[in-house]
Amino acid sequence: MLQIKDLYYSIGSLEILKGVEWSVPKGKRSALIGPNGAGKTTLFRIIAGELQPDKGRISKPKNYKIGYLPQEEINIEGGVLLDSVMKACTEIYSLEKKITDLHNVLDPNPEQNQRWLQQLGEYEQRYESLGGYGLEARTQAVLSGLGFKKEDFNRDIDEFSGGWRMRVHLARMLLQEPDLLLLDEPTNHLDLASLEWLEQYLFDFPGTMIIVSHDRFFIDRLAQSIWELNHGQLEHYPGNYRYYEEEKKKRDRLLRKRWKAQVSEIKRQEDFIRRYRYEKKRAAQVQSRIKALEKTERLERPPLEKKLSFNLEAGVKSYKDVLKIQDLYFKYEKEWVLEGINLHLCRGEKIALVGENGAGKTTLIRLIAGKLKPQKGTIELGRRTKTGYYAQHQAFDLNLDSSVFDEVAHSVSTSSMPRIREALGIFQFSGDDVYKKISVLSGGEKARVSLVKILLSEMNFLIMDEPTNHLDLMSLEALEEALKVYEGSLMVISHDRFFLDKIVSRVVELKNKSLNEYAGNYSYYLGKRTFERERDLNAGRVNTKGQENGKKRKTKQQKRMEAEKRQRISKERNKLETEISGLEQRIEYLENRKKEIENIFCLEDTHRDVKTIVSLQKELGEIDKELKDSYALWEERRKSLDDLLQMKRKGPEKTE
Numbered sequence: 001m002l003q004i005k006d007l008y009y010s011i012g013s014l015e016i017l018k019g020v021e022w023s024v025p026k027g028k029r030s031a032l033i034g035p036n037g038a039g040k041t042t043l044f045r046i047i048a049g050e051l052q053p054d055k056g057r058i059s060k061p062k063n064y065k066i067g068y069l070p071q072e073e074i075n076i077e078g079g080v081l082l083d084s085v086m087k088a089c090t091e092i093y094s095l096e097k098k099i100t101d102l103h104n105v106l107d108p109n110p111e112q113n114q115r116w117l118q119q120l121g122e123y124e125q126r127y128e129s130l131g132g133y134g135l136e137a138r139t140q141a142v143l144s145g146l147g148f149k150k151e152d153f154n155r156d157i158d159e160f161s162g163g164w165r166m167r168v169h170l171a172r173m174l175l176q177e178p179d180l181l182l183l184d185e186p187t188n189h190l191d192l193a194s195l196e197w198l199e200q201y202l203f204d205f206p207g208t209m210i211i212v213s214h215d216r217f218f219i220d221r222l223a224q225s226i227w228e229l230n231h232g233q234l235e236h237y238p239g240n241y242r243y244y245e246e247e248k249k250k251r252d253r254l255l256r257k258r259w260k261a262q263v264s265e266i267k268r269q270e271d272f273i274r275r276y277r278y279e280k281k282r283a284a285q286v287q288s289r290i291k292a293l294e295k296t297e298r299l300e301r302p303p304l305e306k307k308l309s310f311n312l313e314a315g316v317k318s319y320k321d322v323l324k325i326q327d328l329y330f331k332y333e334k335e336w337v338l339e340g341i342n343l344h345l346c347r348g349e350k351i352a353l354v355g356e357n358g359a360g361k362t363t364l365i366r367l368i369a370g371k372l373k374p375q376k377g378t379i380e381l382g383r384r385t386k387t388g389y390y391a392q393h394q395a396f397d398l399n400l401d402s403s404v405f406d407e408v409a410h411s412v413s414t415s416s417m418p419r420i421r422e423a424l425g426i427f428q429f430s431g432d433d434v435y436k437k438i439s440v441l442s443g444g445e446k447a448r449v450s451l452v453k454i455l456l457s458e459m460n461f462l463i464m465d466e467p468t469n470h471l472d473l474m475s476l477e478a479l480e481e482a483l484k485v486y487e488g489s490l491m492v493i494s495h496d497r498f499f500l501d502k503i504v505s506r507v508v509e510l511k512n513k514s515l516n517e518y519a520g521n522y523s524y525y526l527g528k529r530t531f532e533r534e535r536d537l538n539a540g541r542v543n544t545k546g547q548e549n550g551k552k553r554k555t556k557q558q559k560r561m562e563a564e565k566r567q568r569i570s571k572e573r574n575k576l577e578t579e580i581s582g583l584e585q586r587i588e589y590l591e592n593r594k595k596e597i598e599n600i601f602c603l604e605d606t607h608r609d610v611k612t613i614v615s616l617q618k619e620l621g622e623i624d625k626e627l628k629d630s631y632a633l634w635e636e637r638r639k640s641l642d643d644l645l646q647m648k649r650k651g652p653e654k655t656e
Contacts, residue, residue: 001026007056009042016042018232031211031223038229040212044182067178069170071185073162082153086139088172095127142171145197163189181209187218191357216241217497240582246589255302262299269293310423314488315458320347321382322461322489328377337363339513350490352500355510361493365463388459390467395446400439404429404449407438412456423452426478444470460488468496497522524633531640569644576641583634590627
């Protein structure tokens, strides 16, 4: 176990770490979170030995290996990709060289070889125990999982860009299997397929790991505990990211309540002292209270609760059928991108469009938005459907001579005018920023102006391509809340899986030029897709012929397949059980909160406060909806787990 005791670190007069205490549990996956500048990377560098603390100590077992993936680009020596990554396993590489050298010096005379043969046997035994004979296959698997193609294996590392070189460094670390992995934003340079592969790999990793990541879904799936670094100190939350979100709110509310109570009590005592200071009869009481106040440890004033919110208006109500796509085909020049697409969207539905890069997601939404025309098929928008389309390239369509405020004002209705400043503030344009010229804005700022224009457009069908890019956490959460209660229809593409998980109720996957639909949120889609893969794998049959040697080979192959199947079932079982446990925690929290609200409604004072009633009714409605979705998702996961266990009990299917 790694132990951090009373750790301090400063840059000049700025204290970054103030007495950090942390016992990093062995074999557990932890996430380190906190605002930008809190000191997360500094703490990582101290643990990795790159920085020395001003005070405190870090104790770890002897020969404790730490693998550190930094956020910034690092220098990596050149060389052929496959060989270079394999050489990261230094002990295996050293043993391989020793074994080769011994084979080269063996004497034809057996008597001269006895000592060397004994040494060779020891080397080979150690080499085998470390997995040396399977190192190349493992290296290829890791590189493939991280997105490298087979033709890349013989390329020189110097040919790869910075993002791919970071993947090289990550591959080396994973193969070294250190005692502790420190991963600082490991998802930054990964596409979705590589990200999902890494999640599964880390889920099965036997060592200890600490992750820093802005990817909330990644943390939620992997972290068994959350450690928040703020104001130089750590606070522990024993659960995943969703648990942290709810528990953080509870703790903040309690902290504000305790601070207010203490302030009130101090004021009461000070009033007593002031009133009776000069009365002899009360002198003892006054002195007692003065001493008590002097000994009181004053609580630090907690920050005000910051929660940005705005209403997303849908405008005129559309008819029930919002979108119908029938037998749609589209191609660029000679290559077909979409073939036989069919899709139906109803009023109020929120769906995610997912798929690999290059699958045609952006092409499909541009067709729906009327920016492209299909070669065949129909796209029909329902009556009174008004479409708002957001894509990042729309930043190029802004008027560079306009101010931020005027650019938005020119595109919204009169009824939305009073909300412009509020919306711009939520998306990081505060104070005089609203009078900046569009021409001086960065690309990200221009994208946020385009997003505000769409959100205030009062359209009842929003089509959005990566709306979460360039948003800070508070703006992102405000957008999530707005879209959750938005009464219109939504089709969205996003790499932010946590965002999709909160918003959508249906996932549409674009694969092999056609659509597959999943009636649930993103977590449901992932679980269902994994189950489908397992089902397809287990549906295979080993074709054999009647020869005896063929039967023997079949038996060996069956044993290997059965072992692989047991391993896959075990991994999937662990994943399902983790998801079910998380859902049960969430359901328990929601049910308890529902009881709290119902009890509040029973209080006489509540009925005098109309705002409180409206707020609680709204929260109760959201809880009922989330409970319904959570129950359905729990039943689906439970059924998947039962099916998996049934599959395990049945064992492998026999072949004739």
